[in-house]
Structures are given as structure tokens and as C-alpha cells.
Amino acid sequence: NAGVTQTPKFRVLKTGQSMTLLCAQDMNHEYMYWYRQDPGMGLRLIHYSVGEGTTAKGEVPDGYNVSRLKKQNFLLGLESAAPSQTSVYFCASSPLRLAGLGDQETQYFGPGTRLLVL
């Protein structure tokens, strides 16, 4: 049981290049999330998904796109990278929210992807 994995771990891009970050989870979770972490800003939600084939915008969606074609995978795309997108990106997943089942409320995080855009 690998939990949540992220690919790649590190990446350096030039301004204007594109790339896709892959998140995979083997816990059969319904919900998946993409966050970015910047110094002094904490975690900010980029996009999230409540199930296969569905996605929604979070707090800072501009410049990013996502897809959830399979339940276990959540892809984050940068179509034209900018220096402002230099950050550490975290993927997370959580089970379907059901009232009265406390463990359903926990998010499980991947190890992160460090992205530098020059």
C-alpha cells in the first residue's frame, strides 16, 4: 500500500514550457486535491476532484488545469509555466465523506513535487 505518490519529485522548467504532474493513490479514495505551498503562505488549494471525471477550482486555479480520468489518478497541468509557479506542489486524497465515520475526514498527502521555473 503505497498511499499517495507524486511524479516527478523535482523539475526545472523554462518560462513558457509545459508539464504535467501526476498524482496516484491506491486507497480507493473519492476525493483528490492539488495544493501549492509557498513560504509564509501555507497550503493553497489549486483544484480538487470529488470523483472520477469531475474537477473543480480551488483558491488559486489560474494557470493550471487538471484531469481525473481514472479514480486513482489526478493530473495537474501547467500549459505555459511562469516564474510565479515556482513552488512545492502537494497532492492529497481523502475518502468519501460519510456522516459519523471519523476516519473519513483525514486527508492523506503525497511527498511533494518541487518545481522551479526559470
Add this chain to the structure above:
Amino acid sequence: AQSVTQLDSQVPVFEEAPVELRCNYSSSVSVYLFWYVQYPNQGLQLLLKYLSGSTLVKGINGFEAEFNKSQTSFHLRKPSVHISDTAEYFCAVRHASGGSYIPTFGRGTSLIVHP
């Protein structure tokens, strides 16, 4: 809308001393509250959570937190810290029912334990 304020961006403390990391939240409905820990170069992992019941919640690694509804606080405490507790700590809140089920995170508190 819900929000979380972590009042200290950095908390330095000596090994074996007690520590309190402060978290206040704002919400118009009942909430679930969480503390996550992030060790250097790692992802976040759950430390403890309050969903209902006893307002004193015990978590992993000797940490505990107390939910205070009147003061809208969920402060994290440990009676004696270790060097290995050096990490970033995040408080998070989400609606318990209705509203958004997406948690909101605070900006984090960096706990630095000195020998």
C-alpha cells in the same frame, strides 16, 4: 466562509520544555478541526483531529489539543518537546455539515527545538 489563523509563524523552544502552538478559526457553522505536521522535505501527516465529543484530543507523538468553542480556538500542546519535533505545523478547519467540505489550512507555524 471559514478561515484559520495561526498566530505565530515561528516558535523557538528548548528541548524538554513545554510548547503551545496557537490556532484560532472563524466559521458560522459547526466545524471539524485538524492539526497536521510536516517534517523537512516531506508531505503533511495528520497529528490529531477534533470531530465531536471530548474537547481534549490526544494525537501521535505526545501532542494534544483542546477545542474551545467559546474562544474559537484549537491550540496544540506538548508538555516536553524533543529535537525530532522540529517541523512545520498546520491547523485546518472544515465545515462539519453543509457548506464546503474542503478544509482550509492556516499558514503554518514553524516549531524549532533547540538542544
